[in-house]
Every structure is written in structure tokens, then in C-alpha cells.
Amino acid sequence: MKTVQESKTKQRIAIVLAIVAILVVARTFMTMGGPNSAPAPAAAPAAPVSSSSPIKGKLQLSDTMDPRLQLDLLANSEEVKYEGKGKNIFTAAPEVAAVIPKVVVSPLKTTPPPPAVYVPPPPPPINLKFFGITNTKGEKPKVFLSQGEDIWIAREGDVVNRHYKIVRISPNTVEVEDLLNNNRQSIPLTQG
Numbered sequence: 001m002k003t004v005q006e007s008k009t010k011q012r013i014a015i016v017l018a019i020v021a022i023l024v025v026a027r028t029f030m031t032m033g034g035p036n037s038a039p040a041p042a043a044a045p046a047a048p049v050s051s052s053s054p055i056k057g058k059l060q061l062s063d064t065m066d067p068r069l070q071l072d073l074l075a076n077s078e079e080v081k082y083e084g085k086g087k088n089i090f091t092a093a094p095e096v097a098a099v100i101p102k103v104v105v106s107p108l109k110t111t112p113p114p115p116a117v118y119v120p121p122p123p124p125p126i127n128l129k130f131f132g133i134t135n136t137k138g139e140k141p142k143v144f145l146s147q148g149e150d151i152w153i154a155r156e157g158d159v160v161n162r163h164y165k166i167v168r169i170s171p172n173t174v175e176v177e178d179l180l181n182n183n184r185q186s187i188p189l190t191q192g
Contacts, residue, residue: 123178123182124183126183126185126187127147128145128146128164128187129187129190130187131144131145131146131189131190132144133169140156141156141169142154143155143166143169145160145174145187147161154166156168156169163178164176164177164178164179165179167184171189172188172189173187173189
């Protein structure tokens with residue numbers, strides 16, 4: 001029973017709020033000048049910005065903020081002659097014959113230097129360290145290679161770190177091919 005009374009109370013509150021909202025919107029339209037209202041009266045003209053100041057005795061600025069074009073002031077400004085104290089930049093200067101020195105060409109022909117030949121940079125060195133080899137009977141020899149903290153065990157033909165292929169293994173060196181740069185390098189056995 002309580003829920004029915006609560007829902008009726010909530011409905012009544014919602015209706016009252018809707019009516020208040022409609023009244024507020026209607027009042028706003030009435031004060032702003034709705035679609036059928038008369039235009040608001042124009043604001044009073046502001047105080048003059050500055051007093052009129054004569055320019056060359058004929059032209060004077062208006063004291064009002066009237067945005068209309070004032071033809072009498074324009075006519076006065078057309079009659080004003082501008083005179084400067086310095087040089088007139090709009091008159092042509094007398095042309096001065098410029099003396100251009102003649103270039104003396106050597107009677108001996110000089111040959112231009114040969115064009116520079118582009119030499120591609122060398123491929124980066126393979127930074128693997130060879131520090132051991134295993135020779136067990138019946139198996140191909142394996143080498144121990146390291147790069148930083150990583151260690152690999154590989155045979156001939158294996159690819160290490162998806163970058164280096166082991167081409168040939170000898171007791172003191174390993175020939176490694178860099179697959180990305182197409183570079184071969186022999187890595188000696190390191191002690192330590």
C-alpha cells in the first residue's frame with residue numbers, strides 16, 4: 001500500500017516541476033521578445049570617445065558614434081595634401097650606370113674535379129662471441145655463441161637469433177653470415 005501512495009506523490013511532484021519549468025520558459029520568451037513582440041528600443045548613444053581634433057584645419061572627427069558614412073568628412077579628407085619632410089619614395093630615382101667588372105677567364109683550361117663516387121657504408125660488425133666448441137663422436141660439432149646475456153648452441157647451417165647463419169665451424173674460428181646485411185665474418189675463439 002505504501003508503494004502506491006509513494007508513486008502518486010512522485011507523480012504529483014513531477015507535474016508541479018513540469019508546470020514550473022513551462023512558466024520559466026514562457027517568462028524567458030516574454031522578456032527576450034518572443035516571435036510577435038515589438039523590437040526593443042535602441043540603447044542610448046554612448047558618451048563621446050574623444051573630443052574632435054582638427055587635422056590641417058579642414059578635417060574634423062565626429063563626436064558621435066554614428067556608424068553611417070559621413071560624406072562631408074570624406075570630401076574634406078580628399079582635399080588634404082600630404083607633404084613630407086624627407087625623400088619621396090614614389091618618384092623614380094635617376095638611374096646610375098652600374099659598373100660591372102669583367103670576369104677574367106684563365107687561358108688555361110681547368111678540368112673540373114671528378115665526381116664523387118658513392119661508397120656505401122660497410123655493414124655493421126657481427127657482435128657474437130665464440131667461446132666454446134663440442135666434439136662428440138657421431139655428431140656434428142656444436143659451437144657456443146653469446147651476445148650480451150644470451151647464449152646459443154648451434155651447428156653448421158643453423159640460424160642464430162633469426163639473424164646469423166653458421167656457415168662453417170673450425171676448431172679456432174666460426175664463419176658466420178649476417179642474413180640481413182649479406183655480410184660474412186670469421187669469429188675467433190675467445191678466452192675468458
